[in-house]
Amino acid sequence: MRWLNRIWKRLTAHEADLHHWHEMYPWLETVSGERVTPATAMGIAAFFACVRNISEDVAKLPVHTYRREEKKRTEIDTPVHYLLNVEANPEMSAMSFRETLTAHAAAFGNGYAEIEWNRRVEPIAFWPLDPTTVALKREAGRLYYEVRVDGVATPVMPYDMIHIHGLGDMGLSGYQIPHLAREALGAILASQKFAAAFFGNGTWLGGVLQHPAKLGDKALQHLRETWVDRHGGAANAMKPAILEEGMTYNQLGIAPEQAQFLETRQFGVEEVCRWFRMPPHKVQHLLRATFSNIEQQALEYVGDCLMPWLIRWEQEMKRKLFSVYTQKNVYLKHNVTALLRADSAARQSYYASMIQNGAYSINDVRELEDMNPIPNGDKHYHQSNMIEVGEKPEPPKPPPAPIKEPDGDEEPPPGGEGEDEDERMLRGHRAALIDAYARVLRVESDKAQRANRKGNLEAWSAEFYPGHLTHVEGVL
Secondary structure (H helix, E strand, O other): OHHHHHHHHHHHHOOOEOOOHHHHOOOOEOOOOOEOOHHHHOOOHHHHHHHHHHHHHHHHOOEEEEEEEOOEEEEOOOHHHHHHHOEEEOOEEHHHHHHHHHHHHHHHOEEEEEEEEOOOOOEEEEEEEOHHHEEEEEEOOEEEEEEEEOOEEEEEOHHHEEEEEOOOOOOOOOOOHHHHOHHHHHHHHHHHHHHHHHHHOOOOOOEEEEOOOOOOHHHHHHHHHHHHHHHOOHHHOOOOOOOOOOOEEEEOOOOOOOOOHHHHHHHHHHHHHHHHOOOHHHHOOOOOOOOOOHHHHHHHHHHHHHHHHHHHHHHHHHHHHOOOOOOOOEEEEEOOHHHHOOOHHHHHHHHHHHHHOOOOOHHHHHHHOOOOOOOOOOOOOOOOOOOOOOOOOOOOOOOOOOOOOOOOOOOOOOOHHHOOHHHHHHHHOHHHHHHHHHHHHHHHHHHHHHHHHHOOHHHHHHHHHHHHHHHHHHHO
């Protein structure tokens, strides 16, 4: 290990190199004997599925650019929107670019892309770089990236480089998961090789043939060839072995079920998922997934696994593409609505609640469901019995006193048979008229008191009373 110590001293002596030594020498062997690199780790199905899920789900989400003004945000159209949603460069679509950069960050720890600017200092293209050719350096206290291609090193300033990375020791670059998890991944690679050898060498026939006498070279070679030909490979599994001349077969290996082979393979899937915060059901490991918890696990996947990567993208784009000082009110946001969409019954209940509380309009709901707007669908409604937060509800007003009907012994009201038809109708409908007009007065009083509390009684009066007489006549 002296040579390794010399390498370590050489790296630590140069403070300009911020890359950890394990990122430059990731090919160290593991206890299992397997060499773990990002390339060999991608040969593990669970590792590949985790990287693929994260990169594809991040890349498929649309990115919107907003400008915040006071309490209102407005979506704006910028060159960045086209680069992140349509075409990142003349050779690559936006999804391919974001998928590639996120996969580099997940598998190699860091994803790099150089920004191409025009004369107006607007981004016109993003060019992804091989993460193995980029190193983060520091000179005279300033950071820069060194891109080495064909032995030629080219410096790139931070404002010209998009750098997406995960957790790291100093926060400037990300850990390489294949190195940190090399022992766990090495054990998985070893189990994969064992499975291939197990089926390729005739399932679990692992042992020695014992002969009572000494065999010559030709006899030994003939016995070896015939035994492998008859019992080697998965196609020859379970064939009976015929032993001659008093030979005996002594088994040396153990059966896979005794070594808990299947349990080891299943544990390997869960072990890989832990490194990525990936719910096992997303990589088709459904041992603990049920109909009652699968939806909750899907929400946890978005919130716990995807959301950190989305925020890394949003903040890096904000830092590099929009000036923090001159455009501090401009930001980017991924639309994760499609990933959080529930079943039809749950969406119906959610939309109904949002419309009743005034948060959504009908056209807002139709837009979320990819439907065209309707006329007059942008209005917001709320329940009429709701009051502002902090206000005390007004006590209910007593109902109007019932009108006492005259008894039979009482004298009839003046007029008697001499009263005209209008007077008789007024006397017969008096109770209904009083009740109707009392309701009109209650509504008028409630609206006047509400306008008075808000301080706009005069403006309300000027708008309310011109048409109030017509309303009263219609009610009566």
